[in-house]
Amino acid sequence: MTEPEFETVIGLEVHVQLQLASKLFAPTEYASGGEPNTRVSVIELGLPGVLPALNERAVELAIRAGLALESTIGARVHFDRKNYFYPDLPKGYQITQLDRPLCVGGRVPLGEGEFGALQRIHLEEDAGKSSHHAAGSLVDLNRAGAALIEIVGQPDLRSPEQAFRFLTRLKQILQYAEVSECDMEKGSLRCDANISLRRPGAQQLGTKVELKNLNSFKMVRRALEYEQRRQAAVLGSGGAVRRETRLWNEEQGESAPMRGKEATEDYRYFPEPDLPPLSIPSERVQAIAAAMPELPDARRARFAREFGLPDYDLDVLLDDRHVATYFETVAHGCGDPKLASNWVMTEVLRTLKERGSSVTDLPLTAARLAALLNELNAGRINRAAAKRLFEHLLDHDLEVTEAIAALGLQQLSDPAALEQVVRAVLAGQPAAVADFHAGKQKALHALFGQTMKATGGKANPALVQQLLRKLLESGDRS
Amino acid sequence: MSAADGTARATAAAVADGSLRAVDVVEASLERIAAREPQVGAFVEVFADAARRRAEQLDAERRKGSPPGPLAGVPIAIKDNLLLRGHRTSCGSRILDGFTAPYTATAVQRLLDAGAVPIGRTNMDEFGMGSSTEHSCFGPTRNPFDPACIPGGSSGGSAAAVAARMVAIALGSDTGGSIRQPAAMCGVAGLKPTYGRVSRFGLVAYASSLDTVGACATDLGDLALVTRVMSGVDPRDATSLDHAVADFDAPPSSLEGMRIGVPSEYFAEGLDPAVEQAVRAALDTLAAAGAEPVAVSLPHTEFAIPAYYLIATAEASSNLARYDGVRFGARSGGDADLEEMYTRTRTEHFGAEVQRRILLGCFGLQRGHAEQWYGKALAVRTLIRDELAAVFARCDALATPTSPVVAFALGDRLTDPLAMYLCDTLTVPASLAGIPALSVPCGFSTAGLPIGLQLMAPPLGEPTLLRIGTAFQSATDFHRREPAP
Known part of the structure; x- marks a missing residue:
């Protein structure tokens, strides 16, 4: 002191x-x-x-x-x-x-x-x-x-x-x-x-x-x-x-x-x-002033206006000019600024820290991260798959669709195919089904988990939920 | 007719049309050097082999039809402070022992591009610091008109080489009179161009704000040509002037209507009566050619020497710091600690005059005294420049003696630095003002030693100087008098 x-x-x-x-x-x-x-x-x-x-x-x-x-x-x-x-x-x-x-x-x-x-x-x-x-x-x-x-x-x-x-x-x-x-x-x-x-x-x-x-x-x-x-x-x-x-x-x-x-x-x-x-x-x-690149305060005001982000996000994202630029490209590319912000603040910055590198040297370009987030937003991959994909793209020069195929991460979103899986799970878990009908909501979680497990985590979770409720409530187990 | 006779322009024209081979021109110059050099000692190195090879190459190129330059095949002597790639550069100093130029000075490159043949490097006072060419690690150069006398300096080797007709043109540098004063003492013409007219890139710096590259010649047409070829802006010298270079070569014409100022301060105490008499007679010649002499006054002239020696030595103390034994040149005490290596290298390899000027320069710049010395010198420099500009509003040029004295005996002033510095009294004002000045031969003392007439003009006034000089030479024959072999 x-x-x-x-x-x-x-x-x-x-x-x-x-x-x-x-x-x-x-x-x-x-x-x-x-x-x-x-x-x-x-x-x-x-x-x-x-x-x-x-x-x-x-x-x-x-x-x-x-x-x-x-x-x-x-x-x-x-x-x-x-x-x-x-x-x-x-x-x-x-x-x-x-x-x-x-x-x-x-x-x-x-x-x-x-x-x-x-x-x-x-x-x-x-x-x-x-x-x-x-x-x-x-x-x-x-x-x-x-x-x-x-x-x-x-x-x-x-x-x-x-x-x-x-x-x-x-x-x-x-x-x-x-x-x-x-x-x-x-x-x-x-x-x-x-x-x-x-x-x-x-x-x-x-x-x-x-x-x-x-x-x-x-x-x-x-x-x-x-x-x-x-x-x-x-x-x-x-x-x-x-x-x-x-x-x-x-x-x-x-x-x-x-x-x-x-x-x-x-x-x-x-x-x-x-x-x-x-x-x-x-x-x-005057000419030099007119050609001045956007300075931190101006960019912060613009990000707040355009993206409606909280102060904390702005502080983190704007600290480094290249990170801010990276974020902006991701946000525009995926159309979901808050999702872009969350991913840049957590996954991207963690990676930079671990690797001690600059965002400009990151093999995963902002355009690819935007594509990845688009897949997530559209429900074609789930969050767990998105993280696996992110890690993979850090070390592989692949387009997002190529990486999804390479990792076999396509989400199961076909209702007919998924319904077959759900039916099989229900058939194999009569006790849980009985519990559900006895009013135990927890049984639904167990059945959901079993379904995800059966699809290797690739099933569209929302669709699984929907199918479970439909089949359980209709009592149709054929 | 021997190839080395006549003007450089006649030689270049003959080489260009094939009536003369460059190799023969070079051979004639080398023979002349061999004959006169033992007595004069103008060169520190003659590039005999390189000059012959270049001449052969120029002849071969001409036969193949490449257009010859305006200096095709003309041998030119180069003062030993201008860099020529692949050749040694010494500046008359032991501190540059072993230094070979890795690039070529812009001024020299422009001469090469014009077809000139570098024939050798000429002796000089160490780093240009001197007025007698006695302060050289290679020993003194002697005046071709009297080997017992100095040739002037610091471009004494160049002036002597031209005076002894070893070459038609020799390059020099002029910081405070280093072209004009030896030209006057050797009976040849010497032109200090406007500051910035010729690039300084590749000229070893003495005092950056005063240094100029110029030449000595016997013929003013040759002097005009070589100066024009070297002139013009150079992106590598930020102080070079971006000004179109007109043809300096003035045909002889009447001086009708030209006003030539005669400043009384330049005819003051200390002026050798023989010099005064010759210069006064020259003024009459100019008047007879149509010029109107005008009495003018430049009252700050007496402060030019102290101002010059403060500014030049201040800049020199900094410019010469690079000779530290680390990267090139001589080194002493390499096994000792850093401080000792610096001290021994510089003490053992700089001559006494250079060390004196470095110390003077450091003194003038030291904290707490810089305003009183260096600062005051800059103020005086401005006064002198303004005073000259005011006079040039009333006249086209000024005519004065170049040197207050004719060449003195070797050793005469060597132990009296102040007497040596006073040799520059009449040449430093033009240097401080950055204006062009020309010295042309205008007479001889009773002992037969040459006297020079100095002509000064406003910035970029080289054509005016050459016009007056040409008119003067068409009425006189001092410039034709050759020293007895």
Whole structure:
């Protein structure tokens, strides 16, 4: 628990890799991963004589991010060089934006009328990746020069839980805006957190600590909770918090100061002379706004209107853009939004969790799930069969009708054929029949179960019920 | 007639119509280089075999009927800071030991496409930092007019190669005067184009906001041609100008009605009287050709040198950070820790002048001082640009000395960086303003050392400069005087 006598102040810095097929300042093809040092050209290698040429598509995506987060788009912006030496920074400087960022201000909705304010969003190039081994250090420059936006939050979050919500919502909005996949595991979203404590009512901010190596939103929350406790203990015992960068260790559940990081490094920023200042006419911003993909709030309102779903369903379905799109296709395809919602929320999401995959990688397409639900709704298969079918389709590239045939799941709905089965069951269960006539309703359940069993579960249950009543009440057992 | 005599245009025309073979042109140039090089030392490498092979290929293509380019078979010397795929690029620096260019600079590629034959790479001050071509790991180049003297710099190798008639055209780069000043000191013409006129892609950066690619030649028609061929927008250089490139080659014409400004600040203290006398006489020649000299004032000229050295060194400190021993070039202390490898690599392989400028640049950009130094230099740069623009509202061009002094003896200023920096006093304003400037030979000192006349024009005013230069050369013969072998 936080010591109640302190107020927590948190500011987040989020790096998001733009969803682009090429790099920020070079036409080099880009996708995450790949054999080390295969996705890099002379430009990102920083060889003598090379120059950056701005990828206009990156500017467009960054502006789209700004608009989705309610930032103001700068009319005239420029790039700056941040100078420092490191082997994964081939030119010895990073091209970024210092005093004229692309987007100023903005906010992330945290729910219930709360917002996390943004200071700025700017474009910058990624560095390569260093890895350190006993035998030495290795550098992979595939990522060098990839297009990033850095989203700098204001230090106005007040709890680790708020920080968690900020990140969840930010990711959701950027995914919906099709700015980035925001996949922390693939490194397309990275987060550093600054945290300080102060006495409630204090105007001055306390000494802040920067937390790094936060590889999931849950880790961000855990690391902030730990740091909150640590700083409270330091301050509570009359000590002073050291301004430092700390690395989070998830296994040990604690952070430790990062070695060798100079807090006072001078990056000798100056305007990038290889790139002329960029003018962004308001018409360009308007065109980007007009082409904005549907954002989460708009889609939620539309789903509520079109599908009449409860709030709980909307929360679950809209969390991930691809899941929402998947659901929408299923709902339209089967014409039963609530049935579609139930199946997506339970079966689909459970499967994704079990397999750790994304809905876009699911072999069972939304169109096929819709077809499956149509079969269920039309009574051609029952619910148990539908579940077997669902599991089968996850691993087999088959149309629904093909899978039904392959599994022999066609429901018995032919009244004449089914009547023969029911008659046979009644003939074999005279005691139960007698019980029924003696007024014991439970006997009907037993007879129903026997009939289903006799058909291997394929009988249309409603039809069985109907036939049982008809035959029992008519007393016709011939 | 030897093939290397005459203009590049005459050579290209003869190669095109088959009256001259490219292989013979190249052979003549190689012979000339072999004869003069021991005394001059203009080249750090001669591409003899590659040039012969390319000439054979050009001849074969012509026989097959492919249309020859405007520079067909013309040998061109390339300053050692422009990349040519498959060849070494050194920038006069040990830090590029072992570096082979994996791609070709846009400007060089355009010359190749026009049929030119790269004949070798020329000596330069390390990374373009110098005004004498003494700061090269390959040793100095000597002035063809007096081997005891410097050729100017940093494109000293290129200017000397043209002056010694080893080639008709040599490429250079000009950041603060590095084409114009050696051209003046070697008695040849040198054109620094408008900033952005020629792509910088593949030019090893010294100071990005000032660097330009240009050429030296004896004939202004050749200079116009080579500059036109290299010009034009390049998607790989965001600062390249998307402006139609007119034919720069101006036929000799009268200068009637042309107003040529003469800024008094360029004739100030420190100007060699012989230079002043020659330039004043040149102004009379221009007046006789119909131009109207106009006295003008550019009061901020005296701040150009400090502004230039702050901006150029700031950009250089960043541009040269990539020479860290990690990916290419020289490395020292590879077994040591990272910090030590960086330090040893850069300390052991950069020359003293480069290290001095990197330190100056870092100083000017350091936190807390950037506004006072770098920021103020940018403000001065704007003042100088505006001041020049205002003058160009009243005149078509400016005429000044190119260098305040003629070529000095080797070693004379080597230990006095400030004296060396002052060589650039008259050339840096055009660099800061990004405007085109041309140096043409306009006389000789009593010791027989060449003097240059600098002409400046507003942005994209290359045709104006070449028109004035051509009129001047049709009335004079300084450009025809060859150094004694």
